[in-house]
Amino acid sequence: MTEAPSALSAKAATLARLHSAPEILQVVNVWDVISAKTIADIPGTTALATASHSIAASLGYEDGENIPVEEMIAAVGRIASATDLPVSADLESGYGDPGDTVRRAIGVGIVGANIEDQMRPLADAVAQMDAVIAAGRAEGIDFVLNARTDAFVKAGDRDPAEVLADAVERGKAYLAVGATNVFVPGLLDEHAVTTLVQAFGPQRLSVINVPGSLAPSRLQELGVARISYGPWTQRVALTALANSARELLADGQLPEGTLPLN
Known part of the structure; x- marks a missing residue:
């Protein structure tokens, strides 16, 4: 284990408190050490969360558990080692063994995780979540x-x-x-958010914000616990890179205000 059990336990407690506080927890997703350090240094950042899609893409894999679990654990471990903040990892559906995957993630300093149900039969999905809790214990x-429930992601028509039920x-x-x-990832309207908060209780719902989502301030008013941004943060960075490359290749210059963050 990279940290003493007492230190990890304290980080887990901090992360849990951030979820239960009335102020909404925003995690700007990261995918490697330099993105983690950059976000950790932004005032107002209280925790980090990885994006599995972004980590996989940065290492040449398609999203959807195509990255070997060993590579994912190594990647999230490097991120956890680069910060004193609590880190939650996106571990997809657990790579075939959610309990063991979480045990390994804890071993490299991770104190929280997303685990997808992928709309498996409910009893099977509950068993995988129970295995994660048991691994932490x-x-x-x-x-x-x-x-994570993929009810909306896999809703189809x-x-x-x-779907909401x-x-x-x-x-x-x-x-x-x-x-x-x-x-509950998906483009949720106010009715869906309100229904889910009423069902789970205040500060129990976590959402992803995508283009068109409700504003963080409104989500906080509705009692949402956490907002993440998934692969969109990497897309923002890559869009800036692509735009800069176009400018440079058209006889332009580097953007003014570019910071030496690396």
Whole structure:
């Protein structure tokens, strides 16, 4: 283990408090050491969260558990070692063994994680969330599980009311086995957010903000615990890189105000 159990336990407790505070927790997702250090140095950053899509892309893999688990653990471990802030890792669906994957992640300094249900049968999904909580307990920390349901991500053309009901049912089941929060990615409107907060309780819903999402201030008013940004932060960086390259190749110059952040 990279840190003493007491230090990891303290970081896990800090991360849990950040989720339960009335002030919404915003995590600007990172994918490597330099992005982690850059975001950690921004005033107002209280925790870091990795984006599995971004880590996979940076290492040449397609999203969706195509990256070997060893590479993902190594990547999130380097990020955790580069900061004193608590780090939550996006560990997809656990790479075939969520309990063992989380045990390994704790071993490199991770104190929280997203775990996807991928809309498996509910009993199977609950079992995988329960295994994550048990792994944290076995390692001596109250692991901060941001249990993800893919009800909206995999909704297709289903009735939106049925999709929302699925998210509620699954989220309640994950909270019942010890999840800290329920992560419901998707472009959620105010009705969906309000329904989910009422079902789970205040500061129990975690969302992703994408173009068109509700503003962070409104999500805080509605009782949301956490906002993340997934692969969009890497896309922002790559868009800036692409735009700069176009300018340079057209006889331009580097953008004014560029900082030596690396």
